[in-house]
Amino acid sequence: MGASQQSGRRSLRSSDWEIGQLPGLSDSDRDHLVKLGITTTLGLLRQTRSIAQQQALAARLQIHPQHVYKWVALADLARVPMVGCQYCGLLLHAGIVSPAQLAQTPLPRLHQQLLKLQVATLQRQDLCPTLDVVAQWIQQARSLVALEPHL
Template sequence: MLMSLTCDAEVNAAMSLKLQIWPLSQLPGVSHEQVVQLQTLGLNTTEDLLAQTRAPHELQGIAKKLQIPLRYPKKWVILAELSQLPSIGCQYCGLLLHSGISSISQLAIAAPGRLYNQLRRLHTATLRRSDLCPTPDQVVCWVQEAKQFLRSR
């Protein structure tokens, strides 16, 4: 998804934020085999996953049914939550997770400038290309959308 220079959260501040729903196959780091396993549990989208993992015992149940370590379902839920924000989606949720952001609440209190610098360092170290890193304006937008999401709850 291409970003406009103006953050949709800023422009549409009075409107409710339209959360994104993604097929689980679009989440970074979820293998085809894992997607198939999740589908056998009736979990096809990020919305399904979030609805079925509201309590810790539900996460443990998924891990047990799939016979996988609990860290995988935990990671998927974090990615699913972050990907709900329109300006993040599946494109940047993994980058945010690897930079230490593990919830929309945590993103909402992040200092955009500091987060951008952290993302840029991570992106450059990982991909060796800073030109593919999100822009400072995008990071500001993410934080604004996270705040808007929390206000609308």
């Protein structure tokens, strides 16, 4: 799957990704989620809207709830089309846990956090998304939060 964005007025919509594309998800965890009918990132979000639902999923998978909390945060960030599964992990490691938080984060501060993270972990600042790309993430997050606050 990929980003599904278009409707009548070109309004932005949440992207939905195959669950196996979520970073940090083991093959075993992916297979267990699929057996439970959770095949996409939006499917995961729909079945884990509350902390109680997240804890129940962790119990069914026999894993620590912290893993499910992380997957939910990654899936939520992946709703932003330009972030997707490619950059949701980077944002989470930079301290951004939701599109709502991304929408409120000042661009210069976020870009600086991402740059520091890339240099600290990979010793490569050239892999950091550009200021323009990060600005587009923030704009898309603002649009999503305005249009789909319930997810």
